[in-house]
Structures are given as structure tokens and as C-alpha cells.
Amino acid sequence: VDDYLADLPIKELPGIGHALAEKLNDQNIQSCGQLRILPK
Secondary structure: HHHHHHEHHHHOOOOOOOOHHHHHOOOOEEEHHHHHHHOO
8 A cells, every 4th residue: 555655646635636736746746655754
């Protein structure tokens, strides 16, 4: 499951709209794996 989600594009997650996906993209975050390693 972790491997599948790591490659999943952020924009494919339920609740992630265009605006939030664009903000994350501006921070160079395009996949769930990249989002997961961010500090909380």
C-alpha cells in the first residue's frame, strides 16, 4: 500500500482541489510520497 500511495499524484486524492494541488506543486510536491516526508 505504501508503495502504491508513494507514486500516487496528489491531485488524485479525494479532497485535494485544484487550488491546493497548485500550492503543493509550487512547493515541488507532486506525489503522496513527497507529501509524506514533510515534517508535521
